[in-house]
Amino acid sequence: MANAKLWGLKKSPWVFHVAAASCNNCDIEILDLLTPRWDVERFGIVLVGSPRHADALLITGVLNRKSLPRVIDVYEQTPKPCLVIGVGSCTCDNHIFAPSYNVVGPYDKYIPVDVYIPGCPPKPEAIIIGVVKALKRLG
C-alpha cells in the first residue's frame, strides 16, 4: 500500500504555483517550464488551479510579513502528502532583500521545504532537476 502511494505520487505530481511576493522572474520561468517546449507532462507534471488538487507547491519569492500567513494557509489547505519546492534564490536565503525590515526569513522556519532551487531566476532545466531531486528524496 505504501509502495503504491509512493509510486502514484512520484508518477503524477500535480503542481500548484504559489507566488508569494516574488519579482515575477521566477514565475515567468515556471510558466516557461510548463510550455510545450519543455513538456513536463512527460513526467505527469500538470499545473492545477486549486491547492486542493496539488501534490507539490512551487513557491517563489521572498517571504515577508504580509505573505507569511497566506503561504501557511495554502500549505495547510493542501492535502498531504505534499512536496514544497522553493524556486529562486529569494526562497533560499532572502537574497538581496535580507537586510529589509519586512522580511521574515527563509521558508523552513515555518513550513517543511523539500528542495530549494537557487538561481535568479533558475533556468527551466534547473527547476526540472530540482523537482526530480525532490521526488527522489521521497524514496
Added chain:
Amino acid sequence: MSPIILLFNFVIFPGFLFSAVVGLFLTWVDRKVTARVQMRVGPPWYQPYADFLKLLLKETIIPQGASKVLFFLGPLLGVVSMSIFAVMLFYMNFNPDKTFVGDLIVMIYLLALPPIGVIIGASASKNPLASVGASREMTQYFSYELPFLICVAIVIVKSGGSIRFGEIVLAQQNTAPFLYSISGVIAAIVFLLSAQAKLGYVPFDAPEAEQEIMAGPYIEFSGVALAMYKLSRAMMLFLLPLFIISLLWGGFTSWWAILKFLLLIVLIVLIKNTNPRLRIDQTLKFMWLGLGGLSIIGLILAFYKL
C-alpha cells in the same frame, strides 16, 4: 437472469470496472493526441492510472461548513449512473430482443445525472468559485440538453416511433444506419457537439475554466472525491461515443465499430484542441439558436424520410 450474473454485469463487465479501465485509457489517448497536436511527447500510457491511484490514496479534505453527505454524494452520483448506463448500453446492443418500452428515456435520464452530481457537489462545497462554476454548469446543461433531445427525437422518428433502444439498433442493422441521410448527418453533428459539452471539453469548458475560476465546481475536491469526478468524466468519454454509434451508426456489435469509435474519439479531441473557449452566454446562444435550429430542420427532414 441470476443475481450473480447481474452483479457481475454491474460491477465488472461491462459496468463499473470495465468502463472505468477503458475510460481512463481513453483519457490517455486524449492527452497523447493533445500532446502530438502541440508537437510534444506527452505522458506515458499509465499516466491516468497513476493519477487515479494517487488521488485514491491521498488525504481527502472536507471544507469547513460543507455538507458532508452531499459533498460525497455528488461525485458518487456520476460514477454510479455511468456504470448503470454502461450495463444498459452493452446489454441492449448485444441482446436487442430483451429491450423494454422506454429504455431510451431511462438512458437519457442516466446521462443527465453526472452534471447534476457536479452541481450538487459544487453547491455543497461552500466556495464562491465553486458556486460560479455550478451556475455555469447548470446553464450549460440546459443549453446542450435542448438540441440533444431534439436529435433523440430525430432518431425516434427515423426508427418509426420506437422508444425501445434495442429496436432502434435492430432497425438500423436490418436496413441502413440512420447516419446515411441528411437528417442523420445533422443529428450526428449535434450529438457530437453536445457530447463535447457534456464532457466539458473546449470550446464548452466555461464551467471549469482553469484560467478564470480555477477548477470551477471541482475547486474544493481532493483525494477520493476528485478521483470519482475524474472517473465519471473518463467513463463518459468511453460511453458517449458508443451511445452515438448505437443510435446513428448501427450499433457496435461488429468489429467495424472499433474504427467508428476511434474516429469519434479523435474528432472530439481535435475539436477540443483547435477551438478557443466560448463564454457561457455564447454557449447558450450557439446551442439554442445554432444547434437547436439545425436540429429542428433535421427533425422536419426526418418526417419526410430524408
